[in-house]
Amino acid sequence: MLDYGAMKNVAIFLLGVTATNCTAQENTPLPLAVTLAAVPRVLVADRPADIEIVLHNAGDAPLSFGTWSCGWDTQWQIRQDGNAIGIAAPACTRNVRRTIRLAAGGTYVRSLTFVARPVVGATALRVALGFQPLDASRRYWSAPFSLSVSPGSAPSSDDDPPPSQPGREDYQP
Numbered sequence: 001m002l003d004y005g006a007m008k009n010v011a012i013f014l015l016g017v018t019a020t021n022c023t024a025q026e027n028t029p030l031p032l033a034v035t036l037a038a039v040p041r042v043l044v045a046d047r048p049a050d051i052e053i054v055l056h057n058a059g060d061a062p063l064s065f066g067t068w069s070c071g072w073d074t075q076w077q078i079r080q081d082g083n084a085i086g087i088a089a090p091a092c093t094r095n096v097r098r099t100i101r102l103a104a105g106g107t108y109v110r111s112l113t114f115v116a117r118p119v120v121g122a123t124a125l126r127v128a129l130g131f132q133p134l135d136a137s138r139r140y141w142s143a144p145f146s147l148s149v150s151p152g153s154a155p156s157s158d159d160d161p162p163p164s165q166p167g168r169e170d171y172q173p
Contacts, residue, residue: 031059034131034142037109043116045152048088050111055131055140057102064101066134071095076112077130077139084123084149088113097134116149123149 037052057063067075070092078085090113100108112129126146130139 029138030063030065030133030136030140031057032063032065032131032133032140033058034129034140036129036142036145039145039147042148042150043085043114044150045116045118047152048113048115050113052109052111053129053131053142055100055102055108055110057104057106060104062101062103062106064099065136067098067100068134069094069096069098072110073112075132075134077132079128079130079141079144081125081127082123084117084119084125085127086115086117088115119149119151121151125149 033056035054035056037054039051040049043049070090073087073089076087078087102108124146125148126144128144129142131141132139
């Protein structure tokens with residue numbers, strides 16, 4: 001029977017072996033490709049636009065990676081020719097970790113909401129998106145793509161409620 005000191009040394013040794021294996025697996029690149037299903041040619045400033053992102057297992061073996069249930073936007077980075085585009089965070093009441101499992105050749109599709117900041121005149125940008133799975137040190141980038149940001153326009157008069165609508169202070173029957 002092993003005494004406490006010997007058991008402690010064995011446990012420390014096994015922990016070291018486990019940590020080494022986890023690090024080796026983490027630094028091994030996944031065969032993960034990032035593509036976009038459809039990209040709008042123009043983003044209008046201050047108007048959110050959903051963009052479908054496709055994560056594709058380009059390998060010949062199944063793979064899995066971690067992602068957030070509703071904090072998915074935090075795993076993305078935008079590489080752009082300026083700072084005109086941001087990713088809008090969705091409303092979230094309970095953000096939990098999820099494991100995505102993809103068969104060889106399988107895909108996972110989800111959308112990101114882009115929001116362009118107001119710009120002066122139309123601005124053309126070169127953009128790439130980078131995804132970093134949870135517990136991974138590597139980011140996987142899409143191919144660069146082009147889009148334009150146009151300045152927002154003033155809301156049309158059709159968007160304003162009529163002046164004598166019930167519930168407004170100026171309503172008079």
